[in-house]
Amino acid sequence: MYARLLAMFCLLFVSNFTARADSTIPMGPTLEVYVKGGQGSTPDVLAAMSRELDVLMQTAGFRVVLRGTDDAATSGGAEHLVLVELRGLCVAQFSALAGAPLLTSVPLASSSVAEGKVLPFSSVDCTALNRFLAPVGLNQPQAEQEYLYGRSLARLLAHEFYHVLAQTDDHAPEGIAKARFSIADLLADHLDFETIALQRLHPR
Ligand SMILES: [Zn+2]
Incomplete structure (x- = not known):
């Protein structure tokens, strides 16, 4: 498992995804x-994703910095790091896919788990x-x-970030961390995020 994930980590750095590195977002x-992925997406989709992710994670006390996989890391290192894979074509295709609704509970997003730990590798389908x-x-x-x-992409990612940052596979009754x-x-x-999720993200 470790070797496979490490290989995945290396691949991430050859992607050409262009993302914002915003120096104006609040401290935390x-x-x-x-x-990784998202190259076929549109600026409007990525902007909506970035805005919602900023707001959601800010309420949880985190300052999000989105990076393309070939961007340099933050000098001094970030407190937390997550690798995200956007799988498939991440644009709104509701007309094309309206005739093929999800009939079963296919996971929309997931994170890797190994030996009881939630690893910082998340993906969205x-x-x-x-x-x-x-x-x-x-x-x-x-x-x-x-x-x-x-915006929906951001909500799915914020859900996965909750699992990674709180190191739990539990869910909350409501809000971003609901099952x-x-x-x-x-x-x-x-x-x-509702109260239980926020407490798990910041245990006293
Ligand atoms: Zn979950």
Whole structure:
């Protein structure tokens, strides 16, 4: 398992994903996120993802820095580092996939676990996310679809970051850390970390 994941880590650094390294985001423990994949995505999707991720992780007390896999690391090193793989074409394709809705509970995102530890390797299935959102998202204008898709990506990632940072496979009753998202959860105006999840992220 270790060798396989290490190989994955090395591959991440040859990707050409271009992401923002924002120096204006607030202070706090830094969560550096290296993203593999997403090259076929659109600026609107990535911007919506980045904005939502900033807001969600800020409420949890973390300062997110998104990086392409060929970007240099933060000087001095970040407090936390997660490697993310965006699998498939990460653009809103609700019209194309509305005829193929998810009929079973296919995981939309996941993180690696080994020997009881949640490893900082997370992934999102971009095609499954499209199939999941398509029945409802289909009715939105294209620009709104891009926005909703990018924001949903961020919510899935924030869920995985909760597992990684809190080192738990437990879930919370509500919010970002709940065990299962509905379409309404992902399309809601707000979906936040609730108290139990925040306490797990910052144990006293
Ligand atoms: Zn989970």
